[in-house]
Amino acid sequence: MAQAQTVLDTFPKYLALNARRFADRPAVRHKDYGIWQSWSWAEQFEEIRAFALGLRELGLTRGDKVAVIGANRPRLYWTFAAVQSLGGIPVPVYADAVAEEMAYVLDHAGVRFAVVQDQEQVDKVRSYGEKMPSLERVIYDEPRGMRDYDHTGLHNFVDVQQAGRAALEGDPSLAARWEDEIAAGSGEDVSIILYTSGTTGRSKGVMIRARAAVNAALDTVAFDNITEHDSVLAYLPLAWVGDHYLNYAQGYVSGFCMNCPESQETVAHDLREIGPSFYFAPPRVFEGLLTMVTIRMEDASGLKRRMFEYYIDLARRHGEAILEKRPVPFFARLNYAIGELLVYGPLKNVLGLSRIRVAYTAGEAIGADLFAFFRSLGINLKQLYGQTEAFLYVTVQKDGEVRADTVGPPAPNVDIRIDETGEVQFRSPGMFCGYYKEDEKTAEAMTPDGYVKTGDAGFFDTDGQLKIIDRAKDVGKLASGALFAPKYIENKLKFFPNIKEVVAFGDGRDYCAVFLNIDLQAVGNWAERHNISYGSYQELAQHPEVRKLIAADVDETNRRLAAEPMMAASQVRRFLILHKELDADDGELTRTQKVRRSFIAERYGELIEALYDGSGEKYVSTEVTYEDGRKGQISATVKIVDAHTFGTGAAEPVREAAE
């Protein structure tokens, strides 16, 4: 493979290489003004050079930190390479973070410059200006609405590039000097600081060295045979390790084309237009797709519906075997080919998944049915397990050896062990070199012999695949002494389409009880069919018929739990449907939509007590934060429902949830 002969140690070096070896191949596309605008690697090289020289004119020097805030747009990705080319360190920040969180990260990282998307982000950054003494300049991509702004220390991205181009025109030797600057970059430099989403307290800045980042990307690119002919849709949060790894790091070492959607709302449509060959989505996206398909099919004509059901059933029986090239009866294979023509092909086309060669999911457990559904359509969906500290990959499933309940064997060159407490620990090529300015936390996260502690409890299955049960610290015990793994219960419930979010309680208590959020799309559709009118989430969530609907799902979960000897004690005795959706703006979820259990336990303490003191309802008033940072109150009387529990039934092998 081409990459094997040209192992470099920084991304800007790959940029220069790609501008030569893939000069005319598309590097990035962005849908703008209704059209896919595209840049080749040579053009991208020129754009990045112009911006880098412009940044130099503004005084950026080696070691400076530059915050990058916004949606997936070419200019923000160019900022990564431009900053790295000058020896600076990009620090991507979650664009939907409220101003205060953002200020913390910017100040902690000590950024000198911030490159942001638009007025909204400029306002956020500037509103805490006095708390960020190191911040000197803000550069924005979209000028809209900022004509009357005080432009001291505020620059338009285009103007910075223009300054760079002008400087180059005045002194053509700058181009060579810039390339020398790239060549001077070392693999030992910190390539990027990725702030964790803060599942457990304040975000920490994970530093990744350039060589580690490049090596990790090379390994996985080789593992999945990714080449310059592949294409991806960049739609995940820019500040998340997954986006940086899958789109930027893998893109630069392999030379594939990255496509930036028009806006967050058009992702589904843009996906269909691009038809990427490599795709990553967290389980909830696949869940959303399946929900959408199911709802659409309910509205389809009888003939279409029967055809869909017949072929989906056929796919369920043989689809995965065909995908994995296992023997399948001839007629089934023939019938599947007809199904591909009539159902699977058109369906994949509508979802934008027609050309998928490799798709991954990670971050949360994925339901076995959901996982099998997509695989049976012929989509090579696999799981991986990763962490920011590993620069993503820790384990990854090989083609043909894929299971829903495990996360795969160690990724290439990754060394994993399980310590005596059951915690998963690893050493990997991409592993971080420390938390920025927090040496004691770095020390806490490492073992003395150089392994990284993941904080996840898990074990290796007989076939060498890793299974993750829960966060190591979250695994607790019921008052009876039985094992209590909250995430396991939550995931079981979340596999029901009507249930969106769950928080389970039970550690040190007599029984397990849960908070639920209904899925507004699925339950809303159901309500429409049953002539139930509602004005808001709150109203629908408190509807008696909805409670009955959810109670049926909880009962079914209990029935399944009863069949598992280790989990039978954790059957859900009581539950309530929360009067508001859990939201990252209120601190209830992390920016990657994971539940912050301890925060919720504190915030809704009185509701938890109500779950255990036998009361049938409870009045609560909760403070909510709107997008602009203002606060409001919502209050409701929340009903608490008793669920049916079951005696321990026939034993079935325990299946653990994967992180």
Next chain:
Amino acid sequence: MNAHAQPHAMATAMDDGIAMGDTLMEVKNVSLRFGGVKAITDISFDVKKGEIRAIIGPNGAGKTSMLNVINGFYTPQEGTIVFRGEERRAMRPHHAVRQGIARTFQNVALFKGMTTLENIMAGRSVMMHRNILWQMLWRGPALDEEIAHREKVEEIIDFLEIEHIRRTPVGRLPYGLQKRVELGRALAMEPSLLLLDEPMAGMNLEEKEDMSRFILDVNQQRGTTIALIEHDMGVVMDLSDRVVVLDYGKKIADGTPDEVKTDQSVIDAYLGVAH
């Protein structure tokens, strides 16, 4: 070849030879009657180029009638309107459009079965010059013209952040978005005066905030002069440069939001007064 790197130059209002801050339109002693009912009595005010001018007043004060007079839907019995230096009394709405006046309606008046894109394109139809015979051909000047107009429309779609509903029939859209599409259609005419009839009516707080931002952006970015009618006093006071207050068809106050807010006759008109 690298044209895509530069955003399209923002289309601005029609160049009408009037400097910013000069009078764009003047309403002179206008009275309008329907039979014996006096809708508007002897009203005069002006709109300066580049400003946001609000017309407010309690229900039935004659605000919408005033707007209808401005865009030529009603012909006043007395008084004249001077627009861009041209005095006129009677004219038809399509003349108003040609002159550079566009409007939105209190009750959304879009083509429900057509998509967002088609609705906004419809706003440009007055500027399309190729006749139906050209338009029946696959290629040629009509296609070039269509492409040029589509580019302008895409700028508006980008400006109003409605990319995701480009292909959605507007009848399926929530109310707040329909209002935004209607604003888009009015903008497509590249008006020098934009009339907005209760742009925030029936919106929730978030939609109102969005709409306010778009109105300000239209005004600042595109340099469009705006005259708007609105009930929501908070919105009016925040948005507008000058406010004219009507009550029972008469003008009772005219000035900056702060002046108007403290005017006793305005307070009486809004809060009622013991007779």
